[in-house]
Amino acid sequence: MVKTHVGRLIWVCLLTAALTGCGTAADEPVYRDDGTDPVTLSVISPDTTEEWSSAEESAETEETMGADESASHETVQTETEAAAPQTGAVTEAEPPAPRKDTLTFSFVGDVLLAAENGDDGFWSFNLFAYDTPKTYYFEKMQDIFASDDFTVANCENVFTDQELEKIDSDSEYGYWYYSGTENAGIYPAGSIEVVSTANNHAMDYGIAGRNDTIAALESVGCTVGREGKGIILEKNGFRVGLLCVSLYSEYWVEPVLAWLDEVKGETDYRIVYYHGGSERVHEPDAWRVRASHAMIDAGADLVLGNHPHVLQPEETYQGKKIIYSLGNFLFGGSHTCENRTIVYRLTLEKENDRITKEETEIIPCYCYGELWQPTPIEDGEKKKRVLDFMAGGREKPY
Numbered sequence: 001m002v003k004t005h006v007g008r009l010i011w012v013c014l015l016t017a018a019l020t021g022c023g024t025a026a027d028e029p030v031y032r033d034d035g036t037d038p039v040t041l042s043v044i045s046p047d048t049t050e051e052w053s054s055a056e057e058s059a060e061t062e063e064t065m066g067a068d069e070s071a072s073h074e075t076v077q078t079e080t081e082a083a084a085p086q087t088g089a090v091t092e093a094e095p096p097a098p099r100k101d102t103l104t105f106s107f108v109g110d111v112l113l114a115a116e117n118g119d120d121g122f123w124s125f126n127l128f129a130y131d132t133p134k135t136y137y138f139e140k141m142q143d144i145f146a147s148d149d150f151t152v153a154n155c156e157n158v159f160t161d162q163e164l165e166k167i168d169s170d171s172e173y174g175y176w177y178y179s180g181t182e183n184a185g186i187y188p189a190g191s192i193e194v195v196s197t198a199n200n201h202a203m204d205y206g207i208a209g210r211n212d213t214i215a216a217l218e219s220v221g222c223t224v225g226r227e228g229k230g231i232i233l234e235k236n237g238f239r240v241g242l243l244c245v246s247l248y249s250e251y252w253v254e255p256v257l258a259w260l261d262e263v264k265g266e267t268d269y270r271i272v273y274y275h276g277g278s279e280r281v282h283e284p285d286a287w288r289v290r291a292s293h294a295m296i297d298a299g300a301d302l303v304l305g306n307h308p309h310v311l312q313p314e315e316t317y318q319g320k321k322i323i324y325s326l327g328n329f330l331f332g333g334s335h336t337c338e339n340r341t342i343v344y345r346l347t348l349e350k351e352n353d354r355i356t357k358e359e360t361e362i363i364p365c366y367c368y369g370e371l372w373q374p375t376p377i378e379d380g381e382k383k384k385r386v387l388d389f390m391a392g393g394r395e396k397p398y
Contacts, residue, residue, distance in 0.1 A: 098351050101237045104148040107273070107344040108374075109306040109326030110199075112333050113137075113186055114157035114179035117166070125332030125372065126179050129186075137330060138190025140375040144343055144363060145191035149235050152194040152225075152242070153329065154275060154306050156201045159184045160212035164205035176204040177333055184216035194233070196225040196244035199275040199307065225273065230259050232267060237350060241267040247276035247305075250287040253294055260299040268355055269348060272300050275307045277325065280338075282389075282396060284312050284324035296320045301358075302346065310338050311397050314362070314390045321360055323390075328367055330374055340386055340397040341365050341374065362390050364397075 113125065120126035138145060145151045157177035158164075166176040187195055195217050202210050217224050225231060225244030233240045241263040245256055260270055272295050277288050284292075284305070292303045296318050303322040305312065312325035327341040342362050349357035364386035369375025377383045382398070389397035 101350045103236050103238045103240065103348045103350070104150075105240075105271075105346040106144055106148045106151040107304055107323075107326060107346070108151070108153050108329040109341060110156045110309060110328045111153045111192075111330045112156040112177055112201075112328075113183045113330070114159075114177040114332055116333055117176055118178045123335070128372065129179065129183055134183075134186045134189035137186050137373055138192065140369055140373060141343070141365075142191060144345070144376070148345070150194050150233060151190075151192045152196070152273065153187070153192050154196045154199055154244075154273075155187075155213065155217070156199055157332070158201065158205050158209040158213050159216040160205060160209050162208065162212065164209050166204055167206050175201075175333065177201055178205060178209065179332075181212065181216035181219075184213075184222070185220045187217065187222050188220050192222070194223045194225060194231075194242070196273060196275070198225060198227040198244040198246050198273075200246065200248075202227065228255060228259075230263060232263070237353070238269070238348065239267045240348075241270040243270075243272050243274075245272065245274050247274040247288070247291060249276075250291050252276070253291040256291075256295055257298040260295065264299045268350065269301045270299055271302045271304065273304045273306075275305075277305060277308050277312075279308050280310055281308060282310055282312055288324065289315075292322045292324070293317055296322070304344065311340060311342065311386070311389065313392045315392075329365075330372055331367060332372055335371065337367050338398070339367050341367050342386065342390065343376075362387060 113129070115124040115126040118126065120130070157179065159181045160178055161181050164178075168174070169176075187193075197210065197213055197217075202213065214224050214226065223231060223233070225242060228243070228245050230241055230243040233242055241259075243256060243259050245252075247253065247256070256272055256274070260272075263270060277285050288305065292305070292315075295303050301320055303320070304326060305322075305324045306326050308325040309328050309331075310325065311327040312323070315322045315324070323344055326344060328337050329341050331337050342364055345361040345363060347357075347359045347361075348355055349359075364377045364383045366375045366377055377386065385394060386397045388394045
């Protein structure tokens with residue numbers, strides 16, 4: 001019995017000495033006094049992991065090493081627990097925040113940057129434009145236009161440097177407007193990126209005049225909404241379909257419905273920006289109401305009208321917005337107009353590839369704060385009258 005205890009004590013001492021590098025040379029066989037096979041010990045530097053191997057371990061060695069291993073395991077657990085939050089529970093990583101993107105539009109109505117028949121006589125827009133910086137016309141609107149992603153306007157005149165013959169009008173009261181192609185630069189100078197040529201004045205000077213207009217606008221970097229040809233505006237992860245089109249009777253609506261059906265699967269949002277209706281009246285024609293409703297039913301998310309030259313109210317139909325007329329915004333063909341207009345502001349929010357929020361705002365403006373210079377209305381009572389009119393609460397916006 002004594003011998004057994006002594007043997008165990010010797011064995012533990014030898015093993016401890018070998019592991020600490022003292023008393024026995026590295027890799028030297030160490031013999032037990034119980035007659036079992038030797039154990040080879042390998043001592044390595046403190047920077048590395050200790051290794052040891054045995055041909056056969058005795059029951060006594062297993063008993064001793066089992067206690068040591070248990071102590072080491074407890075130490076590792078304690079260190080791990082110390083590094084973990086002291087909540088008593090495993091903390092899981094939070095999922096990434098959903099990606100949110102926004103897109104903002106500003107829509108205005110009719111913009112006419114020309115004089116009748118290209119006149120550049122006294123007090124005409126064309127004469128005024130010769131010496132006026134291009135930034136002048138929309139400089140009071142820059143807080144709005146420069147802060148959005150797209151500003152959209154309707155170009156109610158021809159830009160050409162040619163002497164072209166005007167095309168006869170079916171109307172009893174015909175008007176023809178043009179100015180030089182350099183005036184197309186007024187749009188980008190005013191932070192207007194998208195310009196529609198879908199209106200009754202695009203052909204005032206025939207196909208040549210229309211083509212000159214489109215070329216002039218594109219040469220200054222504008223995206224042109226051509227008659228009945230939809231465009232898809234892509235930015236900030238959005239794909240928005242925009243159709244600029246003339247609409248002079250209810251029978252003109254069928255191509256619009258066909259376009260809406262065509263782009264429904266490839267766009268996030270669809271806008272119809274149309275030109276038509278009776279002029280200088282503050283309520284829409286009954287046929288335009290029916291046509292606008294049909295567009296919403298076919299998949300339009302927003303319908304905007306122009307051409308009447310005055311404002312007409314907003315309607316909500318099937319949860320979607322319709323503005324029957326945006327009115328004149330800047331009208332170079334005259335020194336006076338019904339001096340009330342609006343900017344219609346649309347902001348979309350998209351989360352994980354799905355539109356989750358849609359906000360609209362009506363910003364009342366003067367057509368002329370100064371001559372041919374639209375300006376936001378600051379007078380509270382005048383703003384309220386415009387907003388009440390647009391909501392259907394007044395007969396006139398002033």
